[in-house]
Amino acid sequence: MNPIRRPLIAGNWKMNAGGQDGCALADAVAKSVKDSDQVDVVVSPPFTALAAVAHVLDENKSKVTIAAQNMHAEPSGAFTGEISSSMLKESGASWVILGHSERRQLFGETDEMVARKVSAALASGLRPIACVGETLDQRDAEATLEVVARQVRAFVDELAKQPGFGVIAYEPVWAIGTGLVATPEDAQAVHAMIRGILGESSDELAQQTRILYGGSVKADNAEGLLDQADIDGALVGGASLDAAGFGKIVEAAQRLAPRTDQG
Numbered sequence: 333m334n335p336i337r338r339p340l341i342a343g344n345w346k347m348n349a350g351g352q353d354g355c356a357l358a359d360a361v362a363k364s365v366k367d368s369d370q371v372d373v374v375v376s377p378p379f380t381a382l383a384a385v386a387h388v389l390d391e392n393k394s395k396v397t398i399a400a401q402n403m404h405a406e407p408s409g410a411f412t413g414e415i416s417s418s419m420l421k422e423s424g425a426s427w428v429i430l431g432h433s434e435r436r437q438l439f440g441e442t443d444e445m446v447a448r449k450v451s452a453a454l455a456s457g458l459r460p461i462a463c464v465g466e467t468l469d470q471r472d473a474e475a476t477l478e479v480v481a482r483q484v485r486a487f488v489d490e491l492a493k494q495p496g497f498g499v500i501a502y503e504p505v506w507a508i509g510t511g512l513v514a515t516p517e518d519a520q521a522v523h524a525m526i527r528g529i530l531g532e533s534s535d536e537l538a539q540q541t542r543i544l545y546g547g548s549v550k551a552d553n554a555e556g557l558l559d560q561a562d563i564d565g566a567l568v569g570g571a572s573l574d575a576a577g578f579g580k581i582v583e584a585a586q587r588l589a590p591r592t593d594q595g
């Protein structure tokens with residue numbers, strides 16, 4: 333972590349907790365992270381629970397904010413089954429996860445589509461969490477840096493329009509939901525490379541953009557990852573469905589935050 337960037341811990345609930353169970357989870361998260369004032373905390377429920385979760389967080393007077401998990405790049409129109417950025421905002425989301433590897437792999441999202449969505453999110457004032465990451469085959473072929481650089485370059489000009497407003501999540505595909513986690517050093521190397529690409533655009537963009545690590549982050553491995561210079565937070569899948577475990581990850585970020593404040 334670095335003193336300039338406030339840590340951000342985001343829970344990606346994926347296709348879970350989309351009804352009453354989402355309200356109960358949001359309530360438990362709000363209670364478990366209420367003392368973590370040095371950390372930005374985000375939860376990402378399915379579309380169906382966005383408004384209800386917003387209501388629960390409101391009732392708790394919680395600072396936890398909400399991300400949607402996807403959106404369409406167009407503002408409105410004949411796109412059956414899709415959701416636009418303004419609809420997400422109206423439902424209570426202030427963030428949106430874009431280009432998650434499950435969207436890329438299972439739903440055919442390309443770099444170009446992700447860039448269009450990042451652009452549309454920014455245009456409507458929704459903060460993108462743009463995801464990148466290599467597959468196991470790509471890692472084995474030593475193509476990690478090349479693949480991740482290509483994915484970042486696809487949307488970097490969009491993020492440069494509002495330095496610090498958007499976030500990048502580096503999530504090696506082989507580490508998602510597998511229990512395999514990148515070593516802090518391996519993750520740091522990729523994060524540093526990403527920050528270098530941001531720096532080609534401007535120093536401000538490089539310094540202000542938070543880069544999260546994602547992929548089997550849990551209470552017991554979070555601190556080592558978050559202690560790295562270019563890891564500014566975490567995008568947490570499975571472990572975010574348990575409020576106590578998620579709270580421990582937020583606590584780890586909170587423990588490191590004061591140290592970073594001292595520079």
Ligand code: PGA
Pocket residue numbers: 344503507508509510511546547548549567568569570571
């Ligand atoms: P995981 O998922 O923490 O369950 O590995 C992370 C993600 O997909 O964002």
